[in-house]
Amino acid sequence: MNVRHGARAYARMGIESGVMSASPHKLIMMLFDGGIGFIRAARLHMQGGKVAAKGEAISKAIDVVGGLSSALDHERGGELAGRLEALYDYISDLLLKANLENSVDRLDEAERLLADIASAWREIGEPVAEHANG
Template sequence: MITSPHQRYQQTQLHTAPPSQLLLMLYDGAIRFVRMGISGIEEGNFEKTNTNLCKAQAVIHELTAALNFDYPIAKNLSQVYEYMIHQLINANMKKNKKPAEEVLSYLLDLREAWDTASKSLNANVDNV
């Protein structure tokens, strides 16, 4: 049940955002969860590590589910996402931050690429 104004705002934002914005929101969530998982490893807080790395995996599964396989790049992205999930499982099982840091770097790069593509697409639409 949504009770706070902040939660209502977030819910409204989620329901009214264009697909490109939703994609960026997913990346933001995955990035936040991976960072918190890395922080948990550094602190020796394995519950925090497990919780957040599992949340990051769930977000990456959502990114995979959002792929449109009508485009050839979707297969490549699917393989990248699968690798990221594998690395997050590895980081979580071994409590090793290196695989999680690798995933974080990929997520940051992909988020930047999607953000740039989204801005380019919006600029082209505005010029029509």
């Protein structure tokens, strides 16, 4: 039991130090990865009939999507930031409905959309970050 507790504490410390040393681009990628992970966990809980765990995972995914939305820079991002905000709102709505309706299809759509945005962020984020620093 103590070994598990120590392993969890070590893992938490690793995550915390990863967050502390991450670039803004990397932090956003961590949010995307976390959100997708919570959606996948929700799907497994849904399929296993674990209602409380499903709800908790979906709630965490919604929090992550909210964090992504709040990180948008509307001044510099203009129309694109507005469109992303609308898409994040749509994803949150999908997640809420997935929870209420036990809909794997809605979870799948939310995950696909989040993964698509993450993929685009991966492709354009690093060069932009490197250009800004270089």
